[in-house]
Amino acid sequence: xxxxxxxxxxxxxxxxxxxxxxxxxxxxxxxxxxxxxxxxxxxxxxxxxxxxxxxxxxxxxxxxxxxxxxxxxxxxxxxxxxxxxxxxxxxxxxxxxxxxxxxxxxxxxxxxxxxxxxxxxxxxxxxxxxxxxxxxxxxxxxxxxxxxxxxxxxxxxxxxxxxxxxxxxxxxxxxxxxxxxxxxxxxxxxxxxxxxxxxxxxxxxxxxxxxxxxxxxxxxxxxxxxxxxxxxxxxxxxxxxxxxxxxxxxxxxxxxxxxxxxxxxxxxxxxxxxxxxxxxxxxxxxxxxxxxxxxxxxxxxxxxxxxxxxxxxxxxxxxxxxxxxxxxxxxxxxxxx
Ligand code: NAD
Numbered sequence: 182x183x184x185x186x187x188x189x190x191x192x193x194x195x196x197x198x199x200x201x202x203x204x205x206x207x208x209x210x211x212x213x214x215x216x217x218x219x220x221x222x223x224x225x226x227x228x229x230x231x232x233x234x235x236x237x238x239x240x241x242x243x244x245x246x247x248x249x250x251x252x253x254x255x256x257x258x259x260x261x262x263x264x265x266x267x268x269x270x271x272x273x274x275x276x277x278x279x280x281x282x283x284x285x286x287x288x289x290x291x292x293x294x295x296x297x298x299x300x301x302x303x304x305x306x307x308x309x310x311x312x313x314x315x316x317x318x319x320x321x322x323x324x325x326x327x328x329x330x331x332x333x334x335x336x337x338x339x340x341x342x343x344x345x346x347x348x349x350x351x352x353x354x355x356x357x358x359x360x361x362x363x364x365x366x367x368x369x370x371x372x373x374x375x376x377x378x379x380x381x382x383x384x385x386x387x388x389x390x391x392x393x394x395x396x397x398x399x400x401x402x403x404x405x406x407x408x409x410x411x412x413x414x415x416x417x418x419x420x421x422x423x424x425x426x427x428x429x430x431x432x433x434x435x436x437x438x439x440x441x442x443x444x445x446x447x448x449x450x451x452x453x454x455x456x457x458x459x460x461x462x463x464x465x466x467x468x469x470x471x472x473x474x475x476x477x478x479x480x481x482x483x484x485x486x487x488x489x490x491x492x493x494x495x496x497x498x499x500x501x502x503x504x505x506x507x508x509x510x511x512x513x514x515x516x517x518x
Contacts, residue, residue: 184474187239187246188215192222193448194458194507195249201460201511202247202467205486208515209479211471216243220262221251221448232262237269246441247470249463250448260306266441267299272434273331274338275299275413276469277445279400279420279430282461282488283501288423293403295420296342297413298335299434301327302363304410327363327409332370338435339407340378351375353386354408354416367409389416396420421445428459428500431466433473442470456506459498461487464514486517 190199206213218236219227228235231251240246253261266272275297281289303325313319339351353371357364368386375384387395389412395402396416400423408416421430427446434441444462452458464487471480490496496513497503505513 183212183214184245185214185216185243186470187236187243187248188217189220189236189246189248190217190223191220191249191448192252193250193450193453195221195223195251195448197453197456197458197507198444198460198463199247199249201507202463204508204511205464205483205514205518206467208518209483211476211479220248220266221253232265240266240270240439240441244439245470245474246439247463247467248441248443250444250446252448252450264304264306267434270434270436270439270441271300272436272439272441273298273300273334274342274433274435275417276342276433276435277413277417277420277430278465278469279417279424281424282429282491283425283497284492286423286425288400291400291420291424293400293420294342294346294348294405295413295417296335296339296405296407297417298331298367298407298409299413300410301325301331302410304414325360325363325411327366329366329370332367333374336367336371336374336407337377339405340374340382340384343382343405344378348382348404350383350385350404351378352392352403352406353384354389354392354406354412355386356389356412358388364409371407392416393419396423417445426500428462428498429465430462431464431469433466433469435473440470440473442466442473456508457499458507459500460507460511461491461498482518483514486514489517490514 190196216239218239251262278294281291305326307324310318311320355364355368357368421427430445432445468480468483490513496505
């Protein structure tokens with residue numbers, strides 16, 4: 182059966198890693214009817230807006246998208262398209278697995294999943310500057326908004342994810358010692374959900390700064406981490422660094438009506454167009470998409486092929502210490518699937 186899905190290659194290295202991923206999906210023998218749309222700077226150039234209505238309409242119809250990284254102007258310019266997509270489709274759960282693939286690294290047995298609340302907290306967009314006298318930016322203020330429903334929903338998602346995926350423990354990560362309203366609401370919700378899963382999924386909680394340190398000292402102690410938007414954004418990049426960097430970190434944005442799969446990394450403008458980007462993260466994101474649509478067998482073959490290409494065939498891009506190009510690596514994975 183052919184599955185319709187939206188494809189947004191986006192900016193920077195996006196088109197390179199997306200082409201490599203499509204080659205590998207082709208080798209798996211899966212049939213997708215890709216509706217290609219634009220997003221980010223590419224869309225600004227083509228359609229005059231970073232998030233065209235045609236892109237939104239396509240996701241509304243297909244409810245499934247594979248997306249590349251977007252370039253977002255820093256400290257001004259248009260609002261993040263990623264944040265807009267997450268809010269438009271209520272993609273409340275951001276699932277970011279981190280697993281050791283490359284042998285010989287510092288941590289041989291990392292296998293954890295960070296589940297980040299994706300629509301609330303510090304990223305709701307209430308971020309303002311205020312003029313005082315002659316200085317238009319004399320004061321800057323950001324507001325974090327958390328709801329009980331939002332906290333309960335993401336914590337329930339995390340415990341349910343743990344149960345479905347044979348995981349043993351969920352760690353609730355917070356800063357309730359300082360943020361006594363917002364983060365405390367999250368912790369209270371997490372503990373309440375943990376009670377519902379008592380005897381099925383173990384649970385503990387940790388303050389975010391301690392978690393950041395523990396991730397470096399002993400990441401193998403973690404199984405599933407559930408946390409708020411900003412903390413999850415930072416901790417998931419940190420976690421990817423433990424196992425070889427952003428080139429190996431995939432992510433899923435899950436909502437009730439649509440889901441978008443993408444690499445954790447950005448558009449990597451420093452290496453864009455050079456043909457040296459590691460497409461593994463985007464391929465692993467495609468693997469999460471396959472799991473999501475019930476193609477677990479194909480997803481497992483894809484993950485094994487990526488691992489074999491890196492570990493046994495020793496075909497590695499520059500970020501993993503090799504000299505393979507993006508397309509060399511795609512060919513190696515395609516051979517193995
Ligand atoms: P980045 O992730 O693009 O790059 C960080 C570093 O990692 C760079 O040195 C880059 O070369 C390297 N890197 C990233 N992906 C790689 C890959 N697949 N293979 C090899 N090396 C890789 O982060 P940044 O430089 O902070 O951000 C660049 C742009 O991306 C910004 O506009 C930012 O807003 C955007 N961004 C988008 C997303 C997204 O769309 N999901 C996520 C993060 C950042």
